[in-house]
Amino acid sequence: MSELFVAIFQHLLIVTVAIGISSIIGIILGILSYWVRPLGTFLIWFAEMLQTIPSLALLALLMIIFGLGNITMIAGLVLYALLPIVRNTYTGLSSVPSHLREASKGMGMSRLQRLFQVEIPISIPMIFSGVKIALVNSLSIAVMGVLIGADGLGYIIYRGIQQQNFARILTGAVPVVLMAILFDYVMTKIERFLSIKC
Amino acid sequence: MIHFQNVTKRYGEKIVLKNLNLEIRKGEFVVLIGPSGCGKTTTLKMINRLIEPDSGRIFINGEDASKQNAVELRRKIGYVIQQIGLFPNMTVEQNIAIVPKLLKYPKEEWQSIVRSLLKLVDMPYEDYAHKYPSELSGGQQQRIGVLRALAVSPPIVLMDEPFGALDPITRDSLQEEVRRIQKKLKKTIVFVTHDMGEALRMADTIVFMNEGRIVQKAAPEEMLRNPADSIISTFMGRHITSGRQSVPLYAEDFMRTKVLKVPKTSKTLECIELMSRRDVNSLIVIEDDETYFGTVTIEEIKQHGKAGRNISELVSNETITIGRKEDARTALDRLLESAANYLIVLNDDLTVAGIVTRTSTAKALGEALWGEMPA
Structure with a gap:
């Protein structure tokens, strides 16, 4: 039993670290995309392309750079999570009503002041929704970690498969599904709350 | 106070402003009016450099606007837009205090500004300061929009069709309020509208524009009596008094x-x-x-x-x-x-x-x- 809890903890740790890093990078790239439109087109194309690489192939490529272990898994998740975060940040910022953008400019806010005082607060629900999608996806992708020597629930599932032990497979798979449902539910609630406020 | 010198603006092939010259005196309430696409909004937005001229210069208080830092210039000029543009993520107080905070006023000072401004339009601080814009009516929102523009008491206030989206009754009372505030605070106001009635009611001077040019610049009575062009007469429609016929003296x-x-x-x-x-x-x-x-x-x-x-x-x-x-x-x-x-x-x-x-x-x-x- 304690083995399961350790695995759940490791699984969550890998995912949250990856999503944390990806959010920082993704939101910054989203802001840059918003500021420099041609860059935005390129970045979103790039993130979409990353998404099309099969996860196993991506992890194998990253393994060449980072070797075996959790770091490789985190790097893979960071790349996979970029698309929804960059795209939602970009879309959220771009959909700030133009009259609000004009009002903030006309009142004498600098570019950064406009971003932090007006544009980001207004786009928060959209950005948050991108993070949610990334997180829920990552919970399932992280199961692949077992193939590149990373920790997490994938290990339990993999061993279950090898032993043809259904109970063991379920012990690993059910927590993944439950976590995904739970995170989706809680974060959707938070998202609603954020959009009502705005 | 504001001086346009040979200002021209093009968007691609289309010339929006043709060699515009305009002088606005200190404390004057100037209304820019004309059919859509006449260049009135472009003219207004050039004052706070939201739009830059292609050629010509604009002087504000004798200083060339293009030589000043645009961000700092805008903080010294009040700006009210048609869509109101209150920030939905900020309370009434935070919205009004934006420019004072940008200019690093101490907290006590901007708080007292918010209080006195709300008093100016009969919206008690206790009832309204902590509400969000979505909790206010359209008229109240635009009142806050006007107050926000007045927060650091800028000598110049630009208003771009500020009452265009309001119902007639609210509009009347806001026109009156703005006129009263202007008389009291002696601001130079540049006001864009396409409503002749509004122009006649509010303006010291009406500037009628068409196709990027000024057709006539005159006091409201003068424009009513002697419209310089038939397009002005058409525009004035029901406000016009054509000759002696409709001024019953005998x-x-x-x-x-x-x-x-x-x-x-x-x-x-x-x-x-x-x-x-x-x-x-x-x-x-x-x-x-x-x-x-x-x-x-x-x-x-x-x-x-x-x-x-x-x-x-x-x-x-x-x-x-x-x-x-x-x-x-x-x-x-x-x-x-x-x-x-x-x-x-x-x-x-x-x-x-x-x-x-x-x-x-x-x-x-x-x-x-x-x-x-x-x-």
Whole structure:
């Protein structure tokens, strides 16, 4: 039993670290995309392309750079999570009503002041929704970690498969599904709350 | 205070402003008006450099605007837009305090500014300061929009169709409030609108623009009296007063000239027949030389008239007569105190010029206020 809890903890740790890093990078790239439109087109194309690489192939490529272990898994998740975060940040910022953008400019806010005082607060629900999608996806992708020597629930599932032990497979798979449902539910609630406020 | 010097602006092939020259004095309430696409909003946005001219220069307080830092320049110029543009993520207080905070005013100072500004529009601090814009009505939101522009007491305030999206009643009261605030705080206001009524009500000076040029710059009364171009007359529509006709100064200006006159030798039956055909209940009777003789009513004929007799026996002289050059005010007073429904207006040679009725008076007043009325 304690083995399961350790695995759940490791699984969550890998995912949250990856999503944390990806959010920082993704939101910054989203802001840059918003500021420099041609860059935005390129970045979103790039993130979409990353998404099309099969996860196993991506992890194998990253393994060449980072070797075996959790770091490789985190790097893979960071790349996979970029698309929804960059795209939602970009879309959220771009959909700030133009009259609000004009009002903030006309009142004498600098570019950064406009971003932090007006544009980001207004786009928060959209950005948050991108993070949610990334997180829920990552919970399932992280199961692949077992193939590149990373920790997490994938290990339990993999061993279950090898032993043809259904109970063991379920012990690993059910927590993944439950976590995904739970995170989706809680974060959707938070998202609603954020959009009502705005 | 604001001075445009040979300012030109193009968007691609389209020339939006052609060599514009405009001088706005300190404390002046200037309204820019014209059909859409005339360049009025472009002109306004050049003052706070939201739009840069292609050529020409704009001086604010004698300083070339293009040589100043745009962000700092904008903080010194109040700005109100049509869509209000309150930030939904900030409370009323935070919205008003934006520019004071940008300029690093201490907290006590901007808080007292918010309090005194809210007092200016009768929105108590306790009730409104901590509400979000979505909790306010449209009119209240735009009041806050105006206050936000006034927060650091900028000498210049730009307003881009600020009341365009409001209902007429709210709009009226806001126009009044802005005018009152302007008188009190002595701001230089540049105001864009496409509503001539609004322009006439608010402006010290109206600048009428069309196709990137200034067609006329004049005080409201002057523009009403002498529009420089037919497009201005068209634009003013119901506000225009075309010449003397609709400024009733004399009785002749609001009399009806189509009246029924009969010679005093007419027969009674003839008169009754005429009255019923034209649906009137009295006639003006004239002498052979067309001078005024008197009036006759249908009741008089019915009671005393005998078939085949001359109408002259029944004519009364009680109807009040006035000269056509009689003052309009006098004519109106006489009409109101008289028992009759009309006055007879006489020419200098005592022939009948027309009649003044309550209806013709009302119509003339209507025309004076709102321009040409349907006949």
